Amino acid sequence: LYMLDVGCGTGLSGAVLEAHGHRWVGVDISPSMLRVAAERGTQGELVELDIGAGLPFRAGSFDGMISISALQWLCNADRKTHVPHRRLKVFFQSLYACLRRGARAVFQFYPHNSQQLELIVRQSERCGFTGGLVIDYPHSTRAKKYFLCLFAGPASEFAVPKAKTGMDEDSEAESSESEVEQAAFNIGKRPVHLTAKQKRGRSGPNQRVPLTSMEWLQWKKSQRRMQGKETALDSQYSGRKRRPRF
DSSP, rough: OOOEETTTTTTTHHHHHHHTTOOOEEEESOOHHHHHHTTOOSEEEEEOOOOGGOOOOOTTTEEEEESSOGGGGGGOOOSSSSSSSHHHHHHHHHHHOOOEEEEEEEEOOOOOHHHHHHEEEEEEEHTTTTEEEEEESSTTTTTOEEEEEEEEEGGOOOOOOOOOOOOOHHHHHOOHHHHHTTTTEEEEEEOOOHHHHHHHOOOGGGGGOOOHHHHHHHHHHHHHHHHHOOOOOOOOTTTTOOOOOO
16 A cells, blocks of 8 residues: 555654565655655655644555654644644645545644643544544553544545553453544534524525434533543433423
8 A cells, every 4th residue: 555654754654564574755844854764775655844834745656644742733833824723624625535435544642731632633524534532541641542534535445543441351241332433432413403594594404404403412421531621421210301490
């Protein structure tokens, strides 16, 4: 496969690609780290560029992409001209263009807070990607790792990898499915409640159906889990109407 390594640094991740028989191109903003990668005798092609300005590759050039600890830097405004949401949009748009349809992109990154995490996921979704966010060891402070697994194709053809929970096989089998699913959830379109005026203005096959209370509750829970916040597990009482108290 012909792979792209975003934020390749000194070429350590590229060496792993070479060991598996793949050809690769590495991009990084640091000339000193690229110099070290060249001195190591790496077989990949090295390109110095700022990924926030877009990737200058032809459409459909790569069969896949990996990135280790680089994506979160696009959320920083190191210069007055740097606007994080615009730089993320430009990057994801150019990445989607240079990947062949059906290719996968995997980011391992460290968001500074829940706002950065939501911004990254939202911008990737707006640029056409499907996929999901996987959090390994979600209940550990030190071992927790975030993986954004994106797919340049229909969501029906992609399955989000299962997250590592730190439990052994027996314990993991005994745990409920809802507990495991807290560590991995899909990227989907944000549901919208329509007003009566908006519903009257739509008709035919493109009419948007308003959400039920349960569907809205499920979406809000998935948002909290995506932000790494503690969220109650689903049960038979979730979304149940309560009687008024006197």
